[in-house]
Amino acid sequence: MQAPPLDLPDELGPFYRLAQHRPRCLGVQNRLLPLSELQTDPKGEMLVFGEENQGGFFWSLLWTLDGPEADPTIWFREYDEPPIAEQEPLSGFLIQFSLYEASVGAEYVALCDQVTEQQLDRLTEGLLPVPLRPFCAAFPTRFYVAPGLVLHVSDQRGDAGFSVWAGATHRAALALLGGTPLKWIRFDG
Structure with missing residues (x-):
């Protein structure tokens, strides 16, 4: 896996800036990966940016050479199963992730x-x-x-x-x- 350049969707920039001052924003049960740990999947098709605490599943978004999509679809992938689209795009996903982590943490x-x-x-x-x-x-x-x-x-x-x-x-x-x-x-x- 390779480290991608930091051409991220617009919604992730403010979230990572907030996390610089409040690291718990990245999660306490599951986590969104710090910028330094973002990576592509083995095929180089998806940008992996979040993972379950035991490594059982991860969240990613489509990785293209055209640059990030505005408010992209988030893909949930469990083990070696095919990816499944989350129902909310990145903007809604970040709210849900934050609510989930606030409740469990x-x-x-x-x-x-x-x-x-x-x-x-x-x-x-x-x-x-x-x-x-x-x-x-x-x-x-x-x-x-x-x-x-x-x-x-x-x-x-x-x-x-x-x-x-x-x-x-x-x-x-x-x-x-x-x-x-x-x-x-x-x-x-």
């Missing part, structure tokens, strides 16, 4: 799995849905927010319902979720 969390649709409806009643299409091709994930709180909901495979993970800046922000009768794996509220 928070000091105060609440998590539960095997949540039914009815329980999920009740749990998200007082939250604002983020108006983007689902994030992450492997486990479609939607986001809900409230002051000091980010909640992400992932579809589980099969009939296992939903997985819910909330991250908060303060334990009091989790109080919005405490009234829903769930068997929490962890609840810091």
Whole structure:
């Protein structure tokens, strides 16, 4: 793999400038690669710019000699599987990535799995849905927010319902979720 020249899509420049002052923007669970680690895939067709924490999947964008596309499609690739397009282009992907990392990297969390649709409806009643299409091709994930709180909901495979993970800046922000009768794996509220 070779290091590409730094002709990046417009959306990545401000994101990397922000990360110079706030390195956590690059991720705490999964990560967006620092500029010095950007690379092309073995075929030289994709610019790999993000990866899962255990190396199981990565995110990339089409690499061309014509220069970067405006707000390009992001490609999710798991192991040796064919790449799958993320539902949001780079601009939406960066918002979703940031929300996901804010929830999993928070000091105060609440998590539960095997949540039914009815329980999920009740749990998200007082939250604002983020108006983007689902994030992450492997486990479609939607986001809900409230002051000091980010909640992400992932579809589980099969009939296992939903997985819910909330991250908060303060334990009091989790109080919005405490009234829903769930068997929490962890609840810091």
